[in-house]
Each structure stands twice: as structure tokens, then as C-alpha cells.
Amino acid sequence: MSSKNKTLYSRLNYLLVFPLLCAGLLISSCNEQARGFALPAGNIEEGKATYTSLACNTCHSIPGVEWTGGSDSLKIQLGGEVSAQKSYGYLVTSIINPSHKIARSYKQKNPDHGGLSKMKNYNEVMTVQELIDLVTFLQSEYDVIVPPTHYNPYY
Ligand code: HEC
Incomplete structure (x- = not known):
């Protein structure tokens, strides 16, 4: 692989990794509430x-x-x-x-x-x-x- 191709390839990698990272962060922050202190419903x-x-x-x-x-x-x-x-x-x-x-x-x-x-x-x-x-x-x-x-x- 030429060095030009290599940099293109790694740029492409970033382009893919970044949105995945954002989606992961979003999902984990939505899940935040489920991890907090919670009691079952009482009467x-x-x-x-x-x-x-x-x-x-x-x-x-x-x-x-x-x-x-x-x-x-x-x-x-x-x-x-x-x-x-x-x-x-x-x-x-x-x-x-x-x-x-x-x-x-x-x-x-x-x-x-x-x-x-x-x-x-x-x-x-x-x-x-x-x-x-x-x-x-x-x-x-x-x-x-x-x-x-x-x-x-x-x-
Ligand atoms: C012997 C007296 C006594 C009994 C019996 C008692 N408490 Fe208390 N309680 C206190 C005192 C004194 C305080 C205030 C000082 C403190 O925060 O601990 C208090 C504070 C509290 C607070 C915090 C109030 C606030 O405004 O922050 C709660 C909630 C509470 N009690 C619930 C209960 C429950 C439920 C029971 C029965 C299972 C109970 N207490 C039985 C004396 C008592």
C-alpha cells in the first residue's frame, strides 16, 4: 500500500470510528438512570x-x-x-x-x-x-x- 493510500485508509477509519463512538456514548448516557439507586415500588x-x-x-x-x-x-x-x-x-x-x-x-x-x-x-x-x-x-x-x-x- 502506498503511503498516500495509507493515510486515506486511516482517515476513513476515523470517519467510521467517530460516529460509532458518539452512538456508544449516547446509548450509555440514556442508560444512566437504570444504574442509579432505585427501590422497587412500595405500597x-x-x-x-x-x-x-x-x-x-x-x-x-x-x-x-x-x-x-x-x-x-x-x-x-x-x-x-x-x-x-x-x-x-x-x-x-x-x-x-x-x-x-x-x-x-x-x-x-x-x-x-x-x-x-x-x-x-x-x-x-x-x-x-x-x-x-x-x-x-x-x-x-x-x-x-x-x-x-x-x-x-x-x-
Ligand atoms: C425516639 C424518637 C424517634 C423515633 C421513634 C423515630 N424518629 Fe425519626 N427522627 C428523630 C429525630 C430526633 C430526628 C431528627 C434528627 C435526625 O435527622 O436524625 C428524626 C429524623 C427523621 C427523618 C428525617 C427528617 C427530615 O426532615 O430530614 C426521617 C425521614 C425519619 N426520622 C423517619 C422516621 C421513621 C420512618 C420512624 C419509624 C420507623 C422514625 N423516624 C422514628 C426521632 C425519632
């Missing part, structure tokens, strides 16, 4: 039942669920209006490793929390199915309200 009613059977309502209040805590116990609200979706990654972590990230609202009211959550540990008693249903129930209790923005790039 809201079962989750609500688990919430009361595990006595979460002795420390947490949710509208529509009876409050069973004492008058001097913690009453931390779950659900309600939030500005961003509480991901199930966040909710799962809050339940099985509560000290990992202490809830911001709680930290503000109790600055001397010492980095340890007062939340009970359920890891020995809760089944994975109960956790899935609980998170599904909790997610359904949040209303995402997007704050209005006044940003307009044309002003």
Missing part, C-alpha cells in the same frame, strides 16, 4: 401501617396519622411543603443511619445535638419490604412547592 397503605406499628408517631407528626407521643416528647414533623423532592436515598439514610445527616430543621432547634441522632435504631427489626413501603408512604406525604424565581436572562 403507601402498607407504609402507613408500618409507620404506626413501629411507633414512628411517638416522635414524628404527620397530618392524618394519630400522634401517640407524650407531651414532653420530640415532635418532629415529617411530610408537608418542601422546596425540593426528598429522594428515597435521603429518606432511606434517615431511617437506617439517622446520624449520617441530622435533619436541618432539628439541628437549628437543637444546636447541642452532639452529632448523634436521638432516633431509635430499627435495623434489627425492620424488614426491607417495610422500609420500601415506609419510604413510599413518606414520599407521598411531601408536597414539592417550587419557590418562584425572578430570574430572567433578557432583563
Whole structure:
């Protein structure tokens, strides 16, 4: 093969390889979601039942669920209006490793929390199915309200 032919040949190779590479990247980025953290679908009613059977309502209040805590116990609200979706990654972590990230609202009211959550540990008693249903129930209790923005790039 002459050297002229060789360069032509390698150019042609690039022409073929480049679109293939792009297509590969496109396909892998579409698949990105499938690789993330995902729980199977849970059941809201079962989750609500688990919430009361595990006595979460002795420390947490949710509208529509009876409050069973004492008058001097913690009453931390779950659900309600939030500005961003509480991901199930966040909710799962809050339940099985509560000290990992202490809830911001709680930290503000109790600055001397010492980095340890007062939340009970359920890891020995809760089944994975109960956790899935609980998170599904909790997610359904949040209303995402997007704050209005006044940003307009044309002003
Ligand atoms: C003994 C009291 C107590 C019990 C019982 C309890 N928690 Fe908590 N929980 C807390 C405290 C205190 C916090 C705030 C500090 C923190 O983030 O761990 C909290 C935080 C949370 C958060 C994060 C809230 C936020 O706004 O970020 C979730 C979710 C949660 N609890 C779910 C549950 C569920 C579900 C149950 C029942 C399985 C439960 N908790 C039982 C005390 C409790």
C-alpha cells in the first residue's frame, strides 16, 4: 500500500470510528438512570401501617396519622411543603443511619445535638419490604412547592 493510500485508509477509519463512538456514548448516557439507586415500588397503605406499628408517631407528626407521643416528647414533623423532592436515598439514610445527616430543621432547634441522632435504631427489626413501603408512604406525604424565581436572562 502506498503511503498516500495509507493515510486515506486511516482517515476513513476515523470517519467510521467517530460516529460509532458518539452512538456508544449516547446509548450509555440514556442508560444512566437504570444504574442509579432505585427501590422497587412500595405500597403507601402498607407504609402507613408500618409507620404506626413501629411507633414512628411517638416522635414524628404527620397530618392524618394519630400522634401517640407524650407531651414532653420530640415532635418532629415529617411530610408537608418542601422546596425540593426528598429522594428515597435521603429518606432511606434517615431511617437506617439517622446520624449520617441530622435533619436541618432539628439541628437549628437543637444546636447541642452532639452529632448523634436521638432516633431509635430499627435495623434489627425492620424488614426491607417495610422500609420500601415506609419510604413510599413518606414520599407521598411531601408536597414539592417550587419557590418562584425572578430570574430572567433578557432583563
Ligand atoms: C425516639 C424518637 C424517634 C423515633 C421513634 C423515630 N424518629 Fe425519626 N427522627 C428523630 C429525630 C430526633 C430526628 C431528627 C434528627 C435526625 O435527622 O436524625 C428524626 C429524623 C427523621 C427523618 C428525617 C427528617 C427530615 O426532615 O430530614 C426521617 C425521614 C425519619 N426520622 C423517619 C422516621 C421513621 C420512618 C420512624 C419509624 C420507623 C422514625 N423516624 C422514628 C426521632 C425519632
